[in-house]
Amino acid sequence: MNAVAMLAPTVGIASACDFLAVPRASYYRQHPLLGPAPQPLSPPLIVAPPLPARALRPDERQAVRDVLYSTRFQDTSPAAIQATLLDEGQYLCSTRTMYRILDADGGARERRDQCIHPPYQKPELLATAPNQLWSWDITKLRGPVKWTYFYLYVILDIFSRYVVGWMVAPRESAELAVRLIASTCKKQKIEPGQVGLHADRGAAMRSKPVAFLLADLGVTKTHSRPYTSNDNPYSESQFKTMKYRQEFPDRFGCIQDSRVFCHPFFSWYNGVHRHSGIGMMTPQMVHYGTAERVRDLRQSVLDQAYIVHPERFVHSAPKTLELPTEVWINKPKNSDENTH
Numbered sequence: 001m002n003a004v005a006m007l008a009p010t011v012g013i014a015s016a017c018d019f020l021a022v023p024r025a026s027y028y029r030q031h032p033l034l035g036p037a038p039q040p041l042s043p044p045l046i047v048a049p050p051l052p053a054r055a056l057r058p059d060e061r062q063a064v065r066d067v068l069y070s071t072r073f074q075d076t077s078p079a080a081i082q083a084t085l086l087d088e089g090q091y092l093c094s095t096r097t098m099y100r101i102l103d104a105d106g107g108a109r110e111r112r113d114q115c116i117h118p119p120y121q122k123p124e125l126l127a128t129a130p131n132q133l134w135s136w137d138i139t140k141l142r143g144p145v146k147w148t149y150f151y152l153y154v155i156l157d158i159f160s161r162y163v164v165g166w167m168v169a170p171r172e173s174a175e176l177a178v179r180l181i182a183s184t185c186k187k188q189k190i191e192p193g194q195v196g197l198h199a200d201r202g203a204a205m206r207s208k209p210v211a212f213l214l215a216d217l218g219v220t221k222t223h224s225r226p227y228t229s230n231d232n233p234y235s236e237s238q239f240k241t242m243k244y245r246q247e248f249p250d251r252f253g254c255i256q257d258s259r260v261f262c263h264p265f266f267s268w269y270n271g272v273h274r275h276s277g278i279g280m281m282t283p284q285m286v287h288y289g290t291a292e293r294v295r296d297l298r299q300s301v302l303d304q305a306y307i308v309h310p311e312r313f314v315h316s317a318p319k320t321l322e323l324p325t326e327v328w329i330n331k332p333k334n335s336d337e338n339t340h
Contacts, residue, residue, distance in 0.1 A: 056093060064092050064101055120225040125198060125329040127159040130287045131188055134164065135198045137235035138172055141258050142251045150258045153177060155184050158234050159327050160287035161275050163266050164188055168258045174207035185217055192218025198329065200224045200232050231330065279321035295320050
């Protein structure tokens with residue numbers, strides 16, 4: 001290897017290795033610094049591909065984008081924009097190209113997904129006595145054959161859980177709702193400004209006839225938020241109680257059958273059914289002010305039982321359930337009172 005190093009400056013490394021029969025690779029491994037200097041790699045030259053003859057130039061694409069997002073056309077489909085521009089003697093690009101430009105900007109989604117709905121306020125409603133806050137709703141009762149229904153309208157007092165008005169009708173109608181609300185207010189002797197009426201956002205609930213009637217009667221109306229059943233829980237609970245009754249049929253043979261069922265049911269619900277939300281009183285007791293007397297009677301029975309056998313009550317003398325003093329729909333979180 002030393003001989004190659006001595007001869008290399010004269011004849012070159014390759015000739016010296018060949019003359020002395022020394023593999024050049026072996027020589028370079030032992031003398032790496034004598035190898036050919038690595039050549040610096042030059043950065044690759046990036047050449048933009050030529051623009052296709054049919055493609056829009058950047059300024060032309062920007063002009064199309066300005067038209068698509070203009071106030072005039074921001075809610076219009078590209079096909080309608082194209083037709084409008086052609087009617088005005090102007091052609092910018094094909095309809096498909098308009099879609100491509102929108103898609104590149106993320107603007108080709110379903111238009112309903114891009115709508116910003118106004119925020120709906122969470123209803124926070126309080127009742128401290130009967131006939132202060134009512135809730136009403138409509139549920140379907142299945143008819144004799146598939147896809148046939150009867151419609152049960154129910155108005156419920158939130159505080160007492162008393163059904164103040166109901167009706168079974170062959171259809172859901174604002175006019176029928178107006179008739180029921182008016183007759184119920186008359187029956188309960190409602191004064192202007194006395195009661196509020198809460199409902200979901202069904203067509204009949206938001207109809208103009210109902211709104212005009214409530215304005216005439218001096219009744220304040222409120223609505224649930226869309227798709228939020230918890231904003232109308234008391235009507236939903238009442239419907240569940242009815243449909244889980246053992247005698248509730250799978251289908252009603254006719255509308256008269258549904259009315260025959262509802263008459264005894266609502267008599268039972270108002271006058272016999274002990275409701276857990278109102279101290280196991282019946283809605284009728286709370287609505288017409290006899291619940292306090294019934295509670296005192298229950299307490300006297302418990303007191304007598306405690307006197308006779310105090311050893312049977314481990315901790316203290318028994319107490320009856322408390323009656324509600326307030327009932328909320330969506331009680332505020334910063335309120336410290338007990339929920340009833």
